[in-house]
Amino acid sequence: MKKLTPMMKQYFEIKEKYKDCILFFRLGDFYEMFFDDAIIASRVLEITLTGRECGFDEKAPMCGVPYHSSNAYISTLIRNGYKVAICEQTEDASKSKGIVKREVVKIISPGTIMDDSILNNKENNYLMSITFNDTSASISYVDISTGDLSCTFIDRSMLYEEIIKVKPTEIIYSSQTTEDRLKLICDQNNIFLNENSTKYYSTDSSILSKYFDESYLLNVGILDKIEIKYSLIGLLNYIYNTQRQVASNINKINYYNSLDYMCLDVFTRRNLELTETLRSKEKKGSLIHVLDKTSTGMGSRLLKKYVDEPLINKASIQERLDLVDELVKDYNLREDISSELKNIYDIERLCGKIAFENINPKEIINLKKSISRIPKIKHIISNSECIHLKKLSEKMDELSDIYNFINDAILDEPSVTLKDGNIIRSSFSDEVRELRDLSKNGTHLIKEIESRERLKTGIKSLKVGFNRVFGYYIEITNSNLKQFELPSEYIRKQTLSNAERFITLELKEIEEKILNAEEKIKELEYQLFLDIRSRIYKNINRIQLVAKVIAKIDVLISLSQVAYENNYCKPTLNTDGNLTIIDGRHPVIEKLINEENFVPNTTNLNTSDCSICIITGPNMAGKSTYMRQVALITLLAHIGSFVPAKEANISIVDRIFTRVGASDDLSQGQSTFMVEMTEVSHILKTATKNSLVILDEVGRGTSTYDGLSLAWSIVEYISNNIGCKTLFATHYHELTVLEKNLSGVKNYSVAVEENGEDIIFLRKIVEGGADKSYGIHVAKLADLPDEIIKRASEILNKLEQSNINHAPHDFSSATIEAAFTKESVVNEQISFYDTNPLLKEIVSLDIVNMTPIEALNTLYKIQGKAKSMEMI
Known part of the structure; x- marks a missing residue:
């Protein structure tokens, strides 16, 4: 084996320090990759794999990309789950003696990407840092492209809900090992868990002084909060050690308490389709798709934050509602401001590019164009009658000095590339x-x-x-x-x-x-351009403050536009526990079928005689839509939005829970019913009297006896132990007897019009319970073969006339009510099971704790026993 060439020796010395990265090794006008990196990159990037003499007996596998177009290639590698280390020549090749000095100047990972081609301008790209404690965790997260930095300290049990809310693209952490559940959460939500982050995750607290003045840290109170401080220190050190610089756009700390916002667990976010649809994972068809009429990327990201973090402070919510109200009432004002906002670029991300020294002259001109719109926006608002909006706009610095500076220095149509000239005005x-x-x-x-x-x-x-x-x-x-x-x-x-x-x-x-x-x-x-950039760099804090006000105005315009176009009303807020919605509508579905075709419904939940609504009626009749719309209207009110209703008086709720639909978690060996019970268990353990709970068809994943018993018991538990506002949809119309047995329970059903063998779903929620399931009618609407419908009707008639509907199998309301009041009936049921060994065995099964394989084996054995019995 020959001796390594000097260049390859240098390559191996650098690569040894960055084993977990694809090393982009600068050679002239190209970034070259060698050995395993080259093999991976050639496959992922679909570029030619070649070879280079390196001193070994065989050539080193090699591939490369032009440095001037490397961003697209780097983005592709990041999207495919790789990190990239950028190794540059750090001295002039013409002046160096021997091998040119090289070193890694930046590490790019999903949470530190700055390239516009991979960043979504409507979403933040958060890098999250977690420091684990015995029973708690501190988290800090930042979008380095905007400088948006937040941190909090939470109970360990709430960590995963916070992760789902923030949905970072990358997580780094302090410990050498981490929990399996964290890995699972990251896998399920496409989050890059950086398991090699400890290499850059320093606890050196001096990093704080590089970003913030001590007086600022004292004012925020971070220095006193040891647990939070170390997740923040780890985050800032990671950025500094991977990006090799301090970013001036990270200059404010948003320290918050998660209890200041409505908590929405992963099930609720998913079931209500807040930011993406349940099936296709697309924005279209979600709540945010209806609400987002923003004109800027800054506004779109802030609106998403509003939806992800509903407020629970009445005064804060009212402040937003009043701002939206002013804009709803002034059409011309909305239109005038919107026309100006459409000409404003993403100032937050332009600041990020300035901070990380990768902004080009064209983007500086875009900043100038954006600043030029600020005086006009302030003038429009000052001439309006909007008191609240005027106070908000007064916070906007017009940045006239920065505008004039850029205008004096940079050509109106400069080159995009820094070293091509044609940038600076001759004057x-x-x-x-x-x-x-x-x-x-x-x-x-x-x-x-x-x-x-x-x-x-x-x-x-x-x-x-x-x-x-x-x-x-x-x-x-x-x-x-x-x-x-x-x-x-x-x-x-x-x-x-x-x-x-x-x-x-x-x-x-x-x-x-x-x-x-x-x-x-x-x-x-x-x-000269570097000097100009440096001067603007020193004013980033001012520019960012303006960007935040513009983003807020953009969101308010969007919410007011949606309210005006869709005939939403301004909700009234209360803390009395009463929730009244007159002619409420589902904000997403009404857009799909047109508002005039949507059947509105009224809801009255209170703390006296109707805290739990049991909603019965056939499938497909609209129960799920109705319950979701109540949850969405409640959530909209908490983000400060008008709501789709004629009138709405919304009680402040601490949490919204939903258990809707059926799904498996086969990766964890959990059946549909196990997932359902797990979600219900989480709700019952976490909900308070101030929560809103939506439960849809709980218990249908098991046998009729088990399902009905569980549903009954769950309603009792909520009524007796929690007392929260609850909508409970069920196909067990036998549960309607609970209205007599439990205070605060009321029966509602979906109105159905029968016309012979045909039915029409009226989509209207009315008082009173349903006494039919209409399953065969629904099957007919689904266009099942007539032969099946006819035979099912015959079987149903026979079952209704047979002993299956009589004691001890009688599931009529009267019999069930008696079963819960007369011990004799219970004893009769027990004696019946004793006389039928197979039924006794089935009833005694511990279905909830069975694995899918155990359940299949048990079912196979029971089937065998049943076949051996004489069937009548």
Whole structure:
């Protein structure tokens, strides 16, 4: 084996430090990858794999990408779950002796990406840091592209709900190992769990002083909060150690208590389809899709934050509602502001690019264009009658000094690339102006020198010429040399057969200026641009504050526009526990079927006689839609939005829970019924009297006896132990007897119009319980074969006439009520099971704790026993 080449030795020394990254190794105008990195990259990026002599017996696998177009390739690798270490030449190759010095200048991972081609301008790209304690956890998270930094300290049991709410793209953590559940949460939600983050996760607290003044930290109170401090320190050190710089756009800490916001667990977020649909995982068809009429990326991200974090402080909610109310009432104001907002770029992310020194001249002009709209927006608002909006707009700095500075310095249509020149106005720099004049007027200057030298020497045929070997020269014929005396500053350069060529110091200076003008202009403009960027950098805090106000105005405009277009009402808020919605509508579904075709429904939940509504009626009749719309209307009110209803008086709730639909979690060996019971268990353990609970068809995943018993018991438990506002939809219409047995329980059902064998779902929720399930009617609507419908009807008639509907199997309301009041009936049921061993075995099964395999084996054995029995 040959000795490694110096370059490959350097490569291996650097790669050894970054084993968990794809190393982009700079060679000239390319980033090259070698060995395993090259094999991976060639496959993922679909580029050619070649080889290079490295000192081994075989060539090193190699592939590369042009450095000027590397962002697209890096983004592809990040999307495919890889980290990339950027290794640059850190000295001028022409001035170095031996191998050029190289080092890694940046590590790019999902949470530190800055490339517009991979970032979603409507969503934040959070990097989250977690520090684990015995029973608690502290988390800090930041979007380095916007500088949005938050931190909190929570109970360990709430950690995963907080992760789902924030939904970071990458998680780093302090410990050497982590929980299996954290890995599962990350896998299920497409979050990159950086298991090598401890390498950069330092506990060096000096990093805080690089980002914040001590007075600011004391004011925020972070220094006193040890648990939070260390997750924040770890986060900032990770950014500093991977990005190799302090980012000035990270200059504010949003310290919050998670209890200040309504808590929404993963099931509720998923079931209510707040930001993406349940099936397709797309934004279209979700609540945010209906609400988002924003004009800027900043506004869109803030609106998503509002939906993810509903407020529970009445005064804060009311403040937002009042702002929206002012805009709903003023159509012209909305339109005028919107027209200005549409011309504002993503100022937050432009600040991020300035902070990380990767903004281009075109983007600086976009910042200038955005700033130019601020005075107009303030003027529009100041001329309105909106008191609350005026107070908000007063916080906007017009940034006129920054606008004027950029306008004076940067061309209106500059080059996108920094080193291509055509960036700086000639009026901004005398040197730039002179060099441009030289570049454009070089021929004219040479002619001027030629004329002057003719007058000086008296030689009319003297000429100034140029060639690539000698550059500019003065040529005089031999005959003229004999007649005239030449100036002393003429230096002989070349002898020809009939002439001599001379140079002067002046001519050479002009030559150098002319020939190097273009290159010098580019170098000078580049340096001037860095100075301009640095000056703007120092004002990032001011610009960010303006961006936040613009984002808020954008959100308010969006919410008011949606309210106006869709006939929403301003909700009234209360803390009395009463929830009244008059003619409420589902905000998403009404858009799909048109508002005029949607059947509105009224809801009355209170703390006296109706805290639990048991809703019965056939499937497909609209129970789930109705319950979801109540939850969504409640949530909309808590984010400060108008709601789809004629009137709404909404009680402040601490949490909304939903258990809707059926799903398996086969990766964890959990059946549909196990998932259902797990979700219900979570609700019953966590809900308070101030919560809103939506339960849909609980118990249907098991046998009729088990399901009905569980549903009955769950309603009792909520009534007796929690007392929260609850909508409980069920196909067990036998539960309607609970209205008589439990205070606060009321029966409602979906109205159905029967016409012979046909039914019409009226989609209207009315008082009173249903006494039919209409299952066969629904099957008919689903267009099952007539033969099946006919046979099912025959079987149903026989079952209704047989003993299956009589004691001890009688599931009529009267019999069930008696079963819960008369011990004799219970004893009769027990004796019945004792006489039927197979039934006794089935009833005694512990279904909830069975694995899917155990359940299948048990079912197989029971089937065998049943087949061996004489069937009647």
